[in-house]
Amino acid sequence: MRITALTVAACLMLGASAQAQTPVKIGMITTLSTKAGYLGEDIRDGFKLAMDQEGGTLGGVPVQLMVEDDGRNPERGKQIAERFTQRDGAKILTGIVFSNVAMAVVPKVVRDGTIYISPNAGPSKLAGSGCNKNYFNVAWQNDNLHEVTGQYVNDAGFNNVYILAPNYPAGKDALAGFKRFYKGKLAGEVYTKLGQSDYAAELAALRAAKPDAVFFFLPGGMGINFIKQYAQAGLNAQIPLFGPAFSFDERLLKAVGESALGVVNGSQWARDMDNEANVRFVADFHKTYGRYPTLYASQGYDAARLIGSALKATGGDVGDLDALRDALRAANFASVRGAFRFGRNQHPVQDLYVRKVVKSDDGTMTNQTLKKVFSNHADAYAPECKL
Amino acid sequence: MLLFFEQVLNGLQLGVTLFLMAAGLTLVFGIMNLINLAHGSMYMMGAYVGASVTAASGSFVLGLLAAVPAAGAVGMVVEIVVMRRLYSREHLDQVLATFGLLLFFNELVVILWGRQPLFMNVPPLLSATVEIVPGAPYPAYRLAMMGVGLAVAAALWLLIARTRLGMQIRAGASNREMAGALGIDIRRLYTLVFALGAALAGLAGIMVAPILAVESGMGESILVVTFVVIVIGGIGSVRGALVGALMVGLVDTLGRAFLPLSLRAVMAPAQADSAGAALASMAIYLLMAAILVWRPRGLFPAAG
Numbered sequence A: 001m002r003i004t005a006l007t008v009a010a011c012l013m014l015g016a017s018a019q020a021q022t023p024v025k026i027g028m029i030t031t032l033s034t035k036a037g038y039l040g041e042d043i044r045d046g047f048k049l050a051m052d053q054e055g056g057t058l059g060g061v062p063v064q065l066m067v068e069d070d071g072r073n074p075e076r077g078k079q080i081a082e083r084f085t086q087r088d089g090a091k092i093l094t095g096i097v098f099s100n101v102a103m104a105v106v107p108k109v110v111r112d113g114t115i116y117i118s119p120n121a122g123p124s125k126l127a128g129s130g131c132n133k134n135y136f137n138v139a140w141q142n143d144n145l146h147e148v149t150g151q152y153v154n155d156a157g158f159n160n161v162y163i164l165a166p167n168y169p170a171g172k173d174a175l176a177g178f179k180r181f182y183k184g185k186l187a188g189e190v191y192t193k194l195g196q197s198d199y200a201a202e203l204a205a206l207r208a209a210k211p212d213a214v215f216f217f218l219p220g221g222m223g224i225n226f227i228k229q230y231a232q233a234g235l236n237a238q239i240p241l242f243g244p245a246f247s248f249d250e251r252l253l254k255a256v257g258e259s260a261l262g263v264v265n266g267s268q269w270a271r272d273m274d275n276e277a278n279v280r281f282v283a284d285f286h287k288t289y290g291r292y293p294t295l296y297a298s299q300g301y302d303a304a305r306l307i308g309s310a311l312k313a314t315g316g317d318v319g320d321l322d323a324l325r326d327a328l329r330a331a332n333f334a335s336v337r338g339a340f341r342f343g344r345n346q347h348p349v350q351d352l353y354v355r356k357v358v359k360s361d362d363g364t365m366t367n368q369t370l371k372k373v374f375s376n377h378a379d380a381y382a383p384e385c386k387l
Numbered sequence B: 001m002l003l004f005f006e007q008v009l010n011g012l013q014l015g016v017t018l019f020l021m022a023a024g025l026t027l028v029f030g031i032m033n034l035i036n037l038a039h040g041s042m043y044m045m046g047a048y049v050g051a052s053v054t055a056a057s058g059s060f061v062l063g064l065l066a067a068v069p070a071a072g073a074v075g076m077v078v079e080i081v082v083m084r085r086l087y088s089r090e091h092l093d094q095v096l097a098t099f100g101l102l103l104f105f106n107e108l109v110v111i112l113w114g115r116q117p118l119f120m121n122v123p124p125l126l127s128a129t130v131e132i133v134p135g136a137p138y139p140a141y142r143l144a145m146m147g148v149g150l151a152v153a154a155a156l157w158l159l160i161a162r163t164r165l166g167m168q169i170r171a172g173a174s175n176r177e178m179a180g181a182l183g184i185d186i187r188r189l190y191t192l193v194f195a196l197g198a199a200l201a202g203l204a205g206i207m208v209a210p211i212l213a214v215e216s217g218m219g220e221s222i223l224v225v226t227f228v229v230i231v232i233g234g235i236g237s238v239r240g241a242l243v244g245a246l247m248v249g250l251v252d253t254l255g256r257a258f259l260p261l262s263l264r265a266v267m268a269p270a271q272a273d274s275a276g277a278a279l280a281s282m283a284i285y286l287l288m289a290a291i292l293v294w295r296p297r298g299l300f301p302a303a304g
Helices: A008-014 A037-053 A074-087 A099-111 A144-155 A169-181 A200-209 A221-232 A250-260 A276-289 A295-314 A321-330 B002-032 B039-057 B060-081 B091-113 B140-162 B164-174 B176-181 B186-208 B218-233 B238-263 B269-294
Strands: A003-005 A024-030 A061-069 A092-094 A115-118 A135-137 A160-166 A185-192 A213-216 A241-244 A264-267 A340-342 A348-359 A365-377 B129-131 B137-139
Touching: A024 A037, A024 A074, A037 A061, A037 A276, A037 A295, A061 A074, A061 A295, A074 A092, A074 A099, A092 A295, A099 A115, A115 A295, A115 A321, A144 A169, A144 A213, A144 A241, A144 A264, A144 A348, A144 A365, A160 A169, A160 A200, A169 A185, A185 A200, A185 B269, A200 A221, A200 B002, A200 B238, A213 A221, A221 A241, A221 A250, A250 A348, A250 A365, A264 A365, A276 A295, A295 A321, B002 B039, B002 B140, B002 B164, B002 B186, B002 B218, B002 B238, B039 B060, B039 B091, B039 B186, B039 B218, B060 B186, B091 B218, B129 B140, B137 B140, B140 B164, B140 B186, B140 B238, B164 B176, B164 B186, B176 B186, B218 B238, B218 B269, B238 B269
Parallel strands: A024 A061, A024 A092, A092 A115, A115 A135, A160 A185, A160 A213, A213 A241, A241 A264
Antiparallel strands: A003 A061, A264 A348, A340 A348, A348 A365, B129 B137
C-alpha cells in the first residue's frame, strides 16, 4: 500500500551541484481505496507530476513523498498521520480528500507544529473558528463551488429552483452554500438517502413541482445515477440542471456520457483555462498518465507547487517554521487556475467560474469555461478566524 | 393522482429489480442454509461484464448474453472453491468468509477494470419515454426492466413448480437431510442452485447498469435491502421473494415520495423535509419489523 517516491537517485544524477542534502519528507494521507479512490489517485498523480517536472525536486529541493491510503476512515487517517510525523519525521502533510477525515487529523497535527496543506477538504470549522497558522487550504472552502453556482443561477434569472442533496452534513452545507447567493424561491428542498442509487421517486416529485431549474449536490456514484436517470426521464430537455464541479469531473463524465451534456457547473478550475501553468499541466498530465486531469489533480498539482515555492524561499529548511509559514503564505507560485492568494484564514481568495459540459474534439466529455462569476472570492467563515 | 400512479410504477419497478436479487439469495439461504454476503458481488460482476461487452460490441443483447452466464460461472466457481467448505459451519463463519469474498471481488474489479466507473447507455431501442398516462412520460427502459423481471418470475415459477429440478429444490428447502436420503444429489443441486442465484443477480446487474453507476462496491447498497426482502418474504420462498420485493419497492418509493409532503401538513416545511427524509429511509425496516411481529418466519415461509 505504501508508495515511496525515492528521489535520492534523481539528485545524484543531477550531479555534484546538489549537495548531500537529505530530502524533505512530505507525508500524503489520501483516499486510494473505496469507491472514492479515484479522488486520491488524482491528487497523488497531480502532486507527483509537479515533482517529476522538476526531476524529483520541488523548488529545486529534493523531496521524498510518502503516500498512504486512509480508506476514507478517520481513525486510519489519524494513525497514518502519527506514523508520518513521529516515526518518519515529516514536517509537511497533505492529501486528505474527505472533510470527516480532515477533521480527525488536521487539528491535532497542526497543533503539534506540523504544516498541513489541504488539497481538497475544506470544512467550515477549519476556515472559521478552528483556523490555525499551520493549516493552509490550497483548494477551496467546501461551500465555494455551491456558492458560485448559486450566484450564477440567481444572475441567470431563475426564480423557482428545486434543490437536492444527500441527508448528511456536507449535503446540508452544500444547499446552505447555494442559498447564500441564490435569492429566488425554492420549488422544493429535498434530502435523499446517502448512497442512494435509484432516484425515480425524487424525479417524479421534481417534475410535478414544475421548477424552472434544478440544483443538486450528489458526489461520486450518486451523481452518476442521478444525472443518467434525469436524462432518461426526459427532464434534461425540459429543466436545466446545475451543480458543483464534483459531479462533473472528467472521470465521472466518462461514466455519465452524453446525459450530462450542457450542464452548467461551478468550479475554480477547468481544463481549458488559458494560462501558461495550466497548458503545461494539462499536456504533461495527459502525456504521463494517458488521461485528462480532473479538478482534484489540479489541486494536488497546486499543492505541490505551493510547497515547492516555499521550499525554494527557505532553501529547503523546514526547521524554521516561521520562515516556512511566511513563505507558504506568500503563495508565490503560478497556480493552474490563474490568480491565487491566501486570505487571512489561509484559505484561497480566488476567482470562481461556471463551466459547461461539452464534447471535445476527440470525443471525450469535458468542461468548457463559460463565465467568471466571482472575482477574488473569499469564504464566508474567514471573519470568524482569529489569525 | 397522476403523480401517485407514476410513483406506484416506480415502486413496482424497483421491486422487480429487487426480486431478481432476492430470488437467488432466498434460494441459497433457504436450501443451503448459507448466508451469502457475496451475492451483491455477482450483481456487480454482471454489471461489469455486461457493460464491457456492450461497449466492445455495441450490442446490449450481446452484453446480456455474456453477463448472465458469466455471473453464473463465477457463482459456480465460488461455490466449488469456497462455499462447499462452509455448509457445515456456523452462520458467523459464513458471514466472515463471504464478507471476505465481497472485499475480494471489489478489489478484483478495480484490478481488472480500474477505478473509473464504467459507462453504459440504455439500448437505443428503449431510450425513449412512453406516456402510459398523458402528462407523465415514463422511461421505456424501466418498463422493459419490469417486463424482464416479471418474465423471470414466471419462468422461475415454472421451473420450481413444474420441473424435476424444481421438485428437488423444493425438497431441499423443506428438509435437506430427507431429500439427501431419498437420493437427490445434494452436492450437484447446491452447485446448480448457487449458479442459478448468481446468474439472476448477474441479470439484475446488467439490467441496472444503464441507469446506475457501474463501480466497485455497487453490490453492497442493494444487498442490505435484498436481505430485508427475503426476511419479509420468508427465507427459501421464491413467491415470498416476489411479494416481499414488490412491498419493499413500493414502501421505499412511496415513502420517499410522500412522507415529506404529508408531514408538511403538520410541521414547518424545513423540519418536515428532514424528518420525512429520515423516516423514509427507515420505512422498509419498520415494515420488516412489523411483519416479523405478525409473522415471525416471514410471509411465506418454506415449509419444514
